[in-house]
Amino acid sequence: MRAVTLRAPGRIEVDENWPEPLLRPSEVLVDVRGVGLCGSDASVVAGHRAVPELPWVLGHEAYGVISRVGSAVADRHEGQTVVIEPNYPCFACDACSAGATSGCPNRRIVGISEPGMLAERVAVPAGFAWPVPSGWAAEDIVCVEPLSVAFNAVGLAGIRPGGRCLVLGAGSQGQFVCLAARQAGADVHVIDPHPGRLALALDLGARPDDGGDHPVIIETSGAVSAFEQAVDRASHGGIIVVVGQSRTPATVSTFRIVQRRLTIRGCLIYDHPQGFARTIAAMTGSGLRPGRVLRARYGLEDASRAFAESAGNPGKTWISLEEKPA
Ligand SMILES: [Zn+2]
Numbered sequence: 001m002r003a004v005t006l007r008a009p010g011r012i013e014v015d016e017n018w019p020e021p022l023l024r025p026s027e028v029l030v031d032v033r034g035v036g037l038c039g040s041d042a043s044v045v046a047g048h049r050a051v052p053e054l055p056w057v058l059g060h061e062a063y064g065v066i067s068r069v070g071s072a073v074a075d076r077h078e079g080q081t082v083v084i085e086p087n088y089p090c091f092a093c094d095a096c097s098a099g100a101t102s103g104c105p106n107r108r109i110v111g112i113s114e115p116g117m118l119a120e121r122v123a124v125p126a127g128f129a130w131p132v133p134s135g136w137a138a139e140d141i142v143c144v145e146p147l148s149v150a151f152n153a154v155g156l157a158g159i160r161p162g163g164r165c166l167v168l169g170a171g172s173q174g175q176f177v178c179l180a181a182r183q184a185g186a187d188v189h190v191i192d193p194h195p196g197r198l199a200l201a202l203d204l205g206a207r208p209d210d211g212g213d214h215p216v217i218i219e220t221s222g223a224v225s226a227f228e229q230a231v232d233r234a235s236h237g238g239i240i241v242v243v244g245q246s247r248t249p250a251t252v253s254t255f256r257i258v259q260r261r262l263t264i265r266g267c268l269i270y271d272h273p274q275g276f277a278r279t280i281a282a283m284t285g286s287g288l289r290p291g292r293v294l295r296a297r298y299g300l301e302d303a304s305r306a307f308a309e310s311a312g313n314p315g316k317t318w319i320s321l322e323e324k325p326a
């Protein structure tokens with residue numbers, strides 16, 4: 001089968017003869033239909049995030065159709081359209097026992113510690129292949145994973161209807177945070193230096209920065225200066241939720257944090273199973289249509305170009321394994 005593999009940092013190839021996945025009894029085999037590209041894939045490609053071996057199959061935001069069901073799986077069937085939750089916790093550690101699976105130290109991460117999903121077929125633990133309602137557009141289904149991160153951020157921020165909220169960064173994660181915060185009823189303002197990204201966020205219902213303070217700030221860019229700006233712009237008793245990450249230390253004033261009584265919370269992915277369950281429920285019948293964030297579609301054969309161009313594309317880049325409609 002075909003698979004998109006990283007051969008060396010920065011070098012991506014479409015392998016025509018990649019081995020078929022092995023199907024364990026507790027798994028389903030999924031014919032992949034579409035995969036979104038995101039920042040963590042880009043850091044694997046750049047060689048900033050180590051993977052167990054090369055060549056390595058890339059990608060983790062996948063959806064597809066179940067083509068075979070493992071012998072021990074009773075609650076999934078062939079032909080179901082599923083979106084894949086690409087983080088498999090151990091279910092045995094303290095964090096998992098407490099329901100905080102995002103904190104599992106043994107978590108297996110698709111595309112990082114487990115082979116990725118940019119392949120024609122993948123084997124997935126059945127409980128991590130989430131059936132979606134029939135009739136959903138491919139563009140919407142492929143956004144369930146990053147939108148789950150956004151809903152987690154909005155939940156941690158304790159956003160209230162009508163409340164002001166500032167989103168820093170309008171990369172694709174910032175766009176999903178804007179959507180999720182709008183869905184929660186917030187008055188969302190957004191900052192991004194890139195005019196195309198800013199325009200897309202405004203299209204999705206956010207407003208341009210008005211220079212005022214905010215009780216809720218969600219930092220999605222990973223830029224150190226943006227985190228510093230968040231500490232400057234949070235109002236008394238405000239909460240800053242940090243989604244974007246950097247290893248570079250930031251310079252912030254503890255005087256500011258104490259005097260303003262700020263809360264700073266890190267947001268790492270989502271917990272299983274409530275993260276995906278909440279996103280799929282929120283998308284059902286709501287007109288949320290997160291696929292509006294997707295702006296650049298490529299075929300599997302153009303994967304290398306898709307990765308190369310993704311940073312410059314406003315909105316999210318994705319790879320479709322289906323024929324482009326005429
Ligand atoms: Zn992602």
Ligand SMILES: [Zn+2]
Pocket residue numbers: 089090091092093094095096104105106107
């Ligand atoms: Zn665990």
